[in-house]
Amino acid sequence: MIKTKKINFLILIMMLFSFSMIVACDSGSNRETDPDIPTPPIVGDDDDDDFMDDSQLLTGTGIIRGSVVSSTGTPLNGVHVRAVNIDDTDIQMSSFSGIDSDLELEDGAFSIQNLPPGTYRVVIEKMDDRSSAFDPDRYSLFVIAGTNVNFPDEYWNGADESDEDDPSDFEPIVVSNGSTVNGIDIITNN
Amino acid sequence: MNIRYLPILMIMLSPFVAIQNSSAYHNLNNIFESTFVFRSLPGMPVNFEVDGGTLGGGNGLTIVQDACDEWDGLPNVPNFCGNLNQLETDITSSNFDSIVPQNDGVNTIVFDENGSILADLGVPGVLGLGLTTFNTASGLITDITILINGSIPSSASADLLATVIHEMGHTWGFAHVPIGGINTTNSVDGFDRISPSAIPTMYPFAIPQDDRFGRTLENDDLGAALLNYGP
Numbered sequence: 001m002i003k004t005k006k007i008n009f010l011i012l013i014m015m016l017f018s019f020s021m022i023v024a025c026d027s028g029s030n031r032e033t034d035p036d037i038p039t040p041p042i043v044g045d046d047d048d049d050d051f052m053d054d055s056q057l058l059t060g061t062g063i064i065r066g067s068v069v070s071s072t073g074t075p076l077n078g079v080h081v082r083a084v085n086i087d088d089t090d091i092q093m094s095s096f097s098g099i100d101s102d103l104e105l106e107d108g109a110f111s112i113q114n115l116p117p118g119t120y121r122v123v124i125e126k127m128d129d130r131s132s133a134f135d136p137d138r139y140s141l142f143v144i145a146g147t148n149v150n151f152p153d154e155y156w157n158g159a160d161e162s163d164e165d166d167p168s169d170f171e172p173i174v175v176s177n178g179s180t181v182n183g184i185d186i187i188t189n190n
Numbered sequence: 191m192n193i194r195y196l197p198i199l200m201i202m203l204s205p206f207v208a209i210q211n212s213s214a215y216h217n218l219n220n221i222f223e224s225t226f227v228f229r230s231l232p233g234m235p236v237n238f239e240v241d242g243g244t245l246g247g248g249n250g251l252t253i254v255q256d257a258c259d260e261w262d263g264l265p266n267v268p269n270f271c272g273n274l275n276q277l278e279t280d281i282t283s284s285n286f287d288s289i290v291p292q293n294d295g296v297n298t299i300v301f302d303e304n305g306s307i308l309a310d311l312g313v314p315g316v317l318g319l320g321l322t323t324f325n326t327a328s329g330l331i332t333d334i335t336i337l338i339n340g341s342i343p344s345s346a347s348a349d350l351l352a353t354v355i356h357e358m359g360h361t362w363g364f365a366h367v368p369i370g371g372i373n374t375t376n377s378v379d380g381f382d383r384i385s386p387s388a389i390p391t392m393y394p395f396a397i398p399q400d401d402r403f404g405r406t407l408e409n410d411d412l413g414a415a416l417l418n419y420g421p
Contacts, residue, residue, distance in 0.1 A: 012211075031357065091409050168381070
């Protein structure tokens, strides 16, 4: 009885929104235990000193911009692009391709903003067919649009970037206060 | 028609019902007729009405306050949380409809002590759920409801405080982030695994090595906050 009432409540909400052009209700933002991890191991402490300290923030941040294209030159959207600080690999920030630094839709473009100054490498990851954590449904319609694109994870490799370069080769990217590093254009390998 | 399928049908028929998140730079956004809209708070801090019941058998208000403290501790970002007013009423599945109407402008945190409300909403067994109602033209959030599942004992496998912080993040407008995805199992290959303690709180799952690591916000969480609310 209660369940029917709740469903009716949801229907009411959705009917309301279906006749409104200005409001919408998001129902998809939940948190779960990972089904790929049947018995999570437990460690002893919760010490956490990986977060950047205020002094790093006070020195400002920078931006990495670029694009992701296939070996045939087709811009790829919905690719997870991750910047990893080489000196402290626990400093990682990411974005998805398909959105430029002005947060406008642009096929293949990506920007990773608010990076603490440092030296980074950039890695691309496909979002499907690997584990629940990369299930596009957990992220967005936008990411879903970029699924079924198969390529091996790989680093941006500077001038040697091609569709045949070694995925583990990378070119360091120096990010400084207030800087924008452009041209991090990645070609996926077949 | 089976009533369970009716909402799905209505979603399909209505282009204005945003039921699916879109994600870029970890900010919730939606694409309406090719227009890209980020969700964000219209003002800060956010006041909450907090369930008068318990959470995990304990004092839920303390957990909510701790979660607020974590968000409010971010540098260069205004405070997210304002007043936390604990209701006298214990919100349950029997009174949820009447006490927590959507889009009334009252932001509510619900302690779903036996998980029945989340089950009734169609997401049984999840640790928490963050609901936002927002203007599809401006992206401004007009109403927040956070539900926390108190039926799952807080432990290193699924931490209640980490869940509250995570769901709050959604209601500030932040989406999931896959950083940490290659950490979940050793069978997932990838470059540059991150330490479990540094996995962003907006990772979509409980952190498998120890979910208490989710109690602290990480660089990527801060990056999203700065993007929307920074100087």
